[in-house]
Amino acid sequence: MMRVLSVASECAPLVKTGGLADVAGALPGALAGQGVQMRTLLPGYPAVLGALAGAAPVEAIDDLFGGPARLLAGKAAGLDLLVIDAPHLFGREGNPYLGPDGRDWPDNPERFAALSWVGAQVAARGAGGWRPQILHGHDWQAGFVTEYLRRMQAQDVRTVLTIHNIAFTGPADPGRLHALRLDPARFHSEGFEYWGGISALKAGLMGADRLTTVSPTYAAELMTPEFGMGLDGVMRHRRDALTGILNGIDEAAWNPATDAEIARYRDPAGKAANKAALRAEMGLPDAEGPLCVIVSRMTHQKGLDLVLQALPELLAGGGQLAVLGSGDPDLQAAYQAAARGPQVAVRIGYDEGFSHRLIAGGDAILVPSRFEPCGLTQLYGLRYGTVPLVALTGGLADTVINASPAALARGVATGIQFAPIDADTLRHALARLCALYKDQETWSRLQRNAMAQPVGWDQSAKAYAALYAELTGTE
Numbered sequence: 001m002m003r004v005l006s007v008a009s010e011c012a013p014l015v016k017t018g019g020l021a022d023v024a025g026a027l028p029g030a031l032a033g034q035g036v037q038m039r040t041l042l043p044g045y046p047a048v049l050g051a052l053a054g055a056a057p058v059e060a061i062d063d064l065f066g067g068p069a070r071l072l073a074g075k076a077a078g079l080d081l082l083v084i085d086a087p088h089l090f091g092r093e094g095n096p097y098l099g100p101d102g103r104d105w106p107d108n109p110e111r112f113a114a115l116s117w118v119g120a121q122v123a124a125r126g127a128g129g130w131r132p133q134i135l136h137g138h139d140w141q142a143g144f145v146t147e148y149l150r151r152m153q154a155q156d157v158r159t160v161l162t163i164h165n166i167a168f169t170g171p172a173d174p175g176r177l178h179a180l181r182l183d184p185a186r187f188h189s190e191g192f193e194y195w196g197g198i199s200a201l202k203a204g205l206m207g208a209d210r211l212t213t214v215s216p217t218y219a220a221e222l223m224t225p226e227f228g229m230g231l232d233g234v235m236r237h238r239r240d241a242l243t244g245i246l247n248g249i250d251e252a253a254w255n256p257a258t259d260a261e262i263a264r265y266r267d268p269a270g271k272a273a274n275k276a277a278l279r280a281e282m283g284l285p286d287a288e289g290p291l292c293v294i295v296s297r298m299t300h301q302k303g304l305d306l307v308l309q310a311l312p313e314l315l316a317g318g319g320q321l322a323v324l325g326s327g328d329p330d331l332q333a334a335y336q337a338a339a340r341g342p343q344v345a346v347r348i349g350y351d352e353g354f355s356h357r358l359i360a361g362g363d364a365i366l367v368p369s370r371f372e373p374c375g376l377t378q379l380y381g382l383r384y385g386t387v388p389l390v391a392l393t394g395g396l397a398d399t400v401i402n403a404s405p406a407a408l409a410r411g412v413a414t415g416i417q418f419a420p421i422d423a424d425t426l427r428h429a430l431a432r433l434c435a436l437y438k439d440q441e442t443w444s445r446l447q448r449n450a451m452a453q454p455v456g457w458d459q460s461a462k463a464y465a466a467l468y469a470e471l472t473g474t475e
């Protein structure tokens with residue numbers, strides 16, 4: 001068995017703010033069938049410690065960035081975990097990154113430096129008699145791993161860093177060099193220096209043996225100024241180390257035939273009961289046009305402002321909109337204002353169960369993101385026969401087959417894509433959606449194609465396993 005340590009700041013179902021958690025939570029199970037034993041290192045937030053069954057301390061750490069800590073080994077939610085019990089860093093309720101005032105915790109650089117430090121230590125020396133061959137980190141929170149491995153002289157361990165969101169660079173003031181246990185000699189452009197400051201993500205992007213991101217199209221986009229967020233030069237520099245591997249979804253949790261949250265179905269016709277229930281739950285009347293749904297973090301990335309601008313087109317086509325999301329207060333308020341209209345319903349918050357009912361009950365799911373490394377909700381939509389209408393970018397480009405005249409003629413379309421990503425083009429796309437929805441035969445073909453498209457981990461688990469094998473020379 002190949003031994004891999006996954007280092008992540010969140011992991012479903014224990015602690016989740018977004019898609020990174022879904023991926024970190026799904027990878028170990030997906031890779032088990034590929035001869036990979038993956039253990040996951042997580043910060044000991046209260047929710048994680050609370051779920052940990054039969055945990056045993058495997059290491060004691062006298063000073064982990066300002067206080068004592070223990071490393072616990074145990075299992076939770078079917079995951080094989082190593083958890084950092086360090087109350088001074090992680091003993092805080094709520095969102096893993098934000099304080100009660102909604103701002104980043106001021107010591108986030110140290111908190112996730114500590115995660116990376118412990119990851120590097122496990123990789124360098126082992127923990128409880130287990131030592132990984134590969135350390136696979138996620139996003140900036142695992143960025144300093146390679147710096148620490150260098151310092152611990154453990155460069156026999158191979159490293160992979162996956163980019164889920166390049167917009168978060170893990171910045172820190174250069175005055176924190178020593179506090180972050182970084183080597184001042186590496187504060188330069190080939191190390192972790194980024195526009196005069198420190199960046200944990202840059203450290204990982206420069207230092208990891210291999211970089212991955214979560215779709216082939218996004219891997220190419222990252223090398224362009226438009227999507228690289230100031231790191232496109234670094235990405236071009238590392239282009240030979242970079243691959244795009246598509247995310248899958250958890251096919252057990254997201255299966256319309258077994259989903260306990262919904263009126264279960266195997267055929268698109270089974271969506272009708274869910275649609276009626278969703279309308280009742282949201283207080284929406286019957287309508288002629290498609291019921292569109294959105295499940296999303298409300299941030300600029302997700303393009304939800306464009307939907308509000310294009311909404312009249314959907315309503316003119318007899319359509320409706322039901323939304324679940326939270327985030328940016330201005331967007332939340334704008335959606336709540338839109339929900340005063342009779343054909344729009346909005347729920348602000350985070351609600352796993354409701355997200356299933358929305359996706360089962362909707363005719364179409366809207367994902368108009370300005371950038372999208374992979375995107376998961378369009379994949380849920382495909383699996384549930386809820387036709388995705390998506391921006392032509394990143395993983396949305398790789399996972400949906402646009403209902404172009406040619407694709408419709410060949411009977412292979414699974415959804416609608418639009419580009420350029422602006423309100424006008426979205427308006428046209430919504431008009432196309434309403435027209436397609438009216439043509440019952442075409443619409444049901446779209447639904448059936450969507451449901452037949454593979455969206456699980458099979459292919460991608462093989463790709464990760466091949467990457468690990470290549471890195472360790474065990475092909």
Ligand SMILES: Nc1ncnc2c1ncn2[C@@H]1O[C@H](COP(=O)(O)OP(=O)(O)O[C@H]2O[C@H](CO)[C@@H](O)[C@H](O)[C@H]2O)[C@@H](O)[C@H]1O
Nearest residue numbers: 018019020164296297325349350351355372373374375376
């Ligand atoms: N209010 C709410 N209630 C319930 N559930 C909610 C919710 N808001 C969001 N979710 C859920 O959170 C997850 C979000 O994942 P996404 O991939 O869509 O985006 P995110 O930008 O968070 O992830 C980043 O990482 C992932 C993983 O690599 C990439 O797919 C993505 O492109 C990248 O931006 C989905 O499982 C969704 O259902």
